[in-house]
Amino acid sequence: MLIPLRCDAPLYHGPWGTIGVIALCIVLHATVGISDAVESWELIFGEWNPLQWLSSALVHLDVMHLLGNMVFFWVFGLIVEGKLGWWRFLLLLASIAAISGCIEQTIMLGAQGSSLGLSGVIFGLIAIAWLWAPENEIDVLLLLFPIFRHFDIKVRTFGLIYLALELLGAALNDFAMSTPMLHLLGAAVGAPIGIVMLKKGWVDCEGWDWFTRHTGTPPPRRTATRMAPLQAPAPLARTPEPPPDVDALLRSGGTVAAFAAWSRRPADVPADAAFRLAARLVAEQRWDDAEAIAGRLSAAPDPGNAVRLLHAWVLVQRDRPGAALEQLAHVVTPTPAEAGKLALIRDEAERRRAANPYELA
Numbered sequence: 242m243l244i245p246l247r248c249d250a251p252l253y254h255g256p257w258g259t260i261g262v263i264a265l266c267i268v269l270h271a272t273v274g275i276s277d278a279v280e281s282w283e284l285i286f287g288e289w290n291p292l293q294w295l296s297s298a299l300v301h302l303d304v305m306h307l308l309g310n311m312v313f314f315w316v317f318g319l320i321v322e323g324k325l326g327w328w329r330f331l332l333l334l335a336s337i338a339a340i341s342g343c344i345e346q347t348i349m350l351g352a353q354g355s356s357l358g359l360s361g362v363i364f365g366l367i368a369i370a371w372l373w374a375p376e377n378e379i380d381v382l383l384l385l386f387p388i389f390r391h392f393d394i395k396v397r398t399f400g401l402i403y404l405a406l407e408l409l410g411a412a413l414n415d416f417a418m419s420t421p422m423l424h425l426l427g428a429a430v431g432a433p434i435g436i437v438m439l440k441k442g443w444v445d446c447e448g449w450d451w452f453t454r455h456t457g458t459p460p461p462r463r464t465a466t467r468m469a470p471l472q473a474p475a476p477l478a479r480t481p482e483p484p485p486d487v488d489a490l491l492r493s494g495g496t497v498a499a500f501a502a503w504s505r506r507p508a509d510v511p512a513d514a515a516f517r518l519a520a521r522l523v524a525e526q527r528w529d530d531a532e533a534i535a536g537r538l539s540a541a542p543d544p545g546n547a548v549r550l551l552h553a554w555v556l557v558q559r560d561r562p563g564a565a566l567e568q569l570a571h572v573v574t575p576t577p578a579e580a581g582k583l584a585l586i587r588d589e590a591e592r593r594r595a596a597n598p599y600e601l602a
Contacts, residue, residue, distance in 0.1 A: 242384045243394070243402065245316040249525075250370075250377040250396075251495025252323035258330040259318035262299075263311050266359065269299050270307050283357045284342055286349035294342025295335060297357045310359045317366040320374055320396070324444050333434065337365040340430045341423075349418060356423060364407070364424040365431025371400035372435045372451045373444065377497055397451070404428060447498060487514040496521050500530050507537060512544075519551060531555045539568060546572050546579050553586050560597070562590035 273279050284290075284297035301307040322330035341361045375397035383390040407428075410421030438444045439452065446453070485502035487510050499518050503510050510518075515534050522531035535552035538544050549568050556565035569587055572579065 243399065244382045244384060245313060245399065246380040246382060248316055248320050248370075248374075248377055248379045248396065249495065249497050250320045250323060250374045251490060251498050252319060254323055254326040254330075256319050256322055258322050258327035258334075259315060261327075262318070262331075262334065262359075263314065266299055266301065266307060266311065270301055270304075274300055274307075279357075280355070283355040284346060286346070286352045286354045286356075289346055289350065291339070291343070294339045294346070297342060297355075298334075298338040298359050298362050300357050301359070302357065306358060310363060313363045314359060314366070316379065317363060317370050320370040320377070321366050324373060324446065329443075333369075334362055336434060337362045337427060337431050341365070341427050344426060344430070345418070345423065352418070360420075361423045361427030362431075364403075364427035365434070367400050367403060368428040368432040369435035370396050372432065372439065373446050374449060375400075375451045376449055449498065449501070485510060487518050491518060491521060496525060496527070500527075500534075503534065507534075512538060512541070516548060516551070519555075523551065523555060526558075528555055528558045532559060546575055550579060550582050550586060553590070554582075557586060557590050557593065560593065562594040565590040566594070 269282070273282060279300050282293070282296040282300045284293045301310060318330070321333065325333065338361070345356065375395065377396050378393040379396055379399050381392065381394050381399065383392070404425070407421040407424045411419065411425055414421065416422060439446065439450055485506055487499045487503055490496075490499035490502060496518070500522065503515060503518060507515070515538060519531050519534040519538070522528075522534070532552070532555045535548065535555050538548045539552040541548075549572050553565040553568040556562070556568065565586065569583055569590070572583055575583055
């Protein structure tokens with residue numbers, strides 16, 4: 242089982258809607274969830290009650306059901322609410338729950354039973370996150386006893402894995418109404434809503450959405466006029482594009498988007514902003530990306546001790562101790578704090594070079 246822990250997608254809005262829904266689900270489970278009153282909140286098969294389309298998403302069967310849903314909802318709620326803001330996010334949740342509940346209850350009019358839980362809505366959010374932020378990475382925990390692993394996985398890969406598992410579960414149940422089918426129903430409702438919001442321009446994914454990154458969808462063509470112009474129009478002067486605001490992307494928690502902005506126009510990013518981005522990448526142990534920035538900064542005529550030390554540490558982590566020692570040789574008149582860092586990096590570089598004198602450039 243893959244358990245999502247967090248995502249590096251940039252947040253342009255606070256997670257107030259996500260927190261509010263989680264708090265409401267917990268309160269309801271602590272009150273109506275432990276009594277027979279929960280039956281009045283469930284989505285009952287064999288009838289048609291619009292109130293149940295929303296209420297059934299807020300109550301859960303037991304503590305494990307609640308806990309599992311809240312973990313997934315926290316991660317994917319942040320991805321989607323971070324691009325929408327709380328009130329549009331809550332409207333989106335209500336739309337997915339209402340449409341899914343209506344379809345489910347309509348299909349099951351002649352049946353008996355009931356359903357409850359937020360998982361259908363969560364799969365709708367997974368489908369939307371797959372469309373809006375496919376390249377962002379999720380920090381996940383793999384629980385497959387006795388295997389326990391912790392690693393990063395892209396949103397698109399995570400979504401495909403879970404949708405494939407639900408499709409397999411639905412197929413094994415002959416596509417009868419079951420938990421996998423309810424999850425797939427939520428995804429089927431969420432995906433077109435996410436597409437419409439993208440196409441209408443109601444959400445800004447900064448060119449990192451699925452259509453831009455994977456299909457290269459060109460802008461719509463204009464119908465050519467039959468009348469030839471009398472003369473060729475003068476070329477329009479292009480307004481210079483402002484330099485990428487790496488610091489703004491970093492403040493929103495988006496190192497992926499910030500590094501992508503730097504990669505597109507590295508010469509236009511101020512050196513101090515690029516250094517802060519490199520330091521953030523070092524903290525996240527993204528050594529390849531950090532070296533791309535630190536290497537460019539250290540190639541400047543006078544990069545300074547801070548850049549030299551940062552670049553040397555990245556080189557050590559990439560098993561290039563010789564190159565790291567070359568960087569340290571250019572550190573001049575270090576402050577006491579810089580001298581301490583220099584000694585630590587030099588010791589580690591010399592230790593690694595002694596262990597393995599062969600170094601790949």
